[in-house]
Amino acid sequence: MSVTRPVAAQFEAYNKRDINAFIDCFSEDFRGYRMPAETPSTIGKSALREFYISNRFNNPELRAELISRTVLGNKVFDHELIHGISPTPLESIAVFEITDDFISTAWFYFP
Structure with missing residues (x-):
């Protein structure tokens, strides 16, 4: 399996605001970091789901450009x-x- 598949x-799910397809790409014990933080800002799929429902996918203007x-x-x-x-x-x-075909950790860097 290609490591790019879950990414x-x-x-694609992010741009469609499809929360179920989006969450399916992540491991149960996912950890997300907003750098330069040393501790995760998001731990687990349920926290990830809640964040994206409340703070991203509710925005009709949301889209990512690669x-x-x-x-x-x-x-x-x-x-x-x-x-x-x-x-x-x-x-x-x-x-x-x-890890095992799922996104297990993500680090996000902003200017």
Whole structure:
């Protein structure tokens, strides 16, 4: 299985605001970090689901634009522009670690 499969699937679900398809791409014990934090901002699929329902997928202007994708071992680096959560597109780098075909950890970097 390609390490890009769960990342591409979550990206597509994100843009469709399909919470079930989105969440299906993540491991049960997922951990998400908003860098430079040393502790996770999100732990587990239920917390991830709640965050995206309450803070992202309820926004009709939300969409992500992929600038580039790079793979290094079991990590996928997406350079993105996120539209709809600020007056201008928000640039971000998301690093996804893939374990057993699911996104197990993600680190999000913003300018």
